[in-house]
Amino acid sequence: MESEGYQIRKPRVLCLHGYRTSGDILRKQVCKWPESVLSKLDLVFVDGPFPAQGKSDVEGIFDPPYYEWFQFNKVFTEYTNFDECLEYIDDCMIKHGPIDGLLGFSQGAILSAALPGLQAKGMALKKVPKIKFIIIIGGAKFRSESLVEKAYSSQIECPSLHFLGKEDFLRPYGTELLKSCLDPVVIHHPKGHTVPRLDEESLPVMLSFVEKIQKMLPGEETDIQAMEADTIQP
Template identity: 35%
Template sequence: MGSGGQKLRLLAFHGFRTSGTILAQQMEISRLSKNLEDLVDIVYLDAPNVASGPIPADVPSDIFRGPYYEWWNAEQDPTTKEILRYKGWDETLAFVKDYIGLHGPFDGFWAFSQGTILASLLLAMKQQGLILQHPCAPRFALCFGGVIAAPVMQHFYHATKIQAHSLHCIGDKDFVKKWSHKLMDTFDNPLLITHPRGHVVPALEGESLEKLRSFLMARQQESAL
């Protein structure tokens, strides 16, 4: 059943070394595209950096075809394995800011895996007055298979929690589950949905789907004020 409100326009950030097209496929496979089509219009963006290494093992190339992109590549200290920098971050930040300025407005972010780091950092930086200060800038995030930024980037989260609305969909068998909860903890009053699967965009039904739809309908009501 439709909400009766104007559709939310969302900017979607794909996972590591995939693409906007692949995230759209993942949404189709999960039927979330169909189940939310009355509530949202989603724009699937490709990262500005071509994949700099092999495609993740859980991205079957016979189903999810390239080209493949990354928001950045996390470069590690070879001895300690500590992440030293996000190579490609500057290009991504400039690209996304320009895209929102040229193609906005967007109500919020829809993000998966590496894309959730980007969405959370953008909202944190917005809260600090560093970027996206225009009235129609994205104001909330939906994070699937979320990951918190590496310590080298966590200064952007600052001392206070992110005051934006957020929904976090976390898999019981997801190998990033611990980091998904850490990401959720950077937000003030986040909403949690769990599912029994791993690092995927899951099919949601019943109470979980209604929880997601209710979150989006609440954001619609805010837009109408």
């Protein structure tokens, strides 16, 4: 409930797209959600720092250009340009800030889930406030031993919402990620590796999570009260 003179601001969310897609593509994927959810969030969509270095799986479905956040080997244990990626996200959070939380899909979800732990260890996002929540769609944990030690050695304490698809090839890894999170909220859906629509079962869960993170944010003084305060003389 809003206090007199204050208004609740929307959680501002930096949205990290999937591998070899784009911010605009993720916007189209997320905008399948109902207005009752979208109207309560301030979503910021950005492109990854690197142009796609190969064929995109969404060619013929979504138009280019396509981007990626970093590069990796075939078994996903070694990463290239990862430090540059972290610096880029830091800069995006400053440019579009204040950012309250992260939403990620696929490669963007893997990043989003690792960032709170990396930030807590002083390994990432050193210039911005602490991440307050994460929304993980088709995510997983990094497999690099050094990153595992840094990102998940302590539980992810910020509120987290996880989408797990029944047919998603990353489902086992997304399920494993839940063990690294304190009190994760989970939405199960019947689809594969995609941003799912919200049905009558998942919508209340989503709205409850949004309400929870909204309560974490301070109210903002309304213009009227601010102007009245300016007129008071000492």
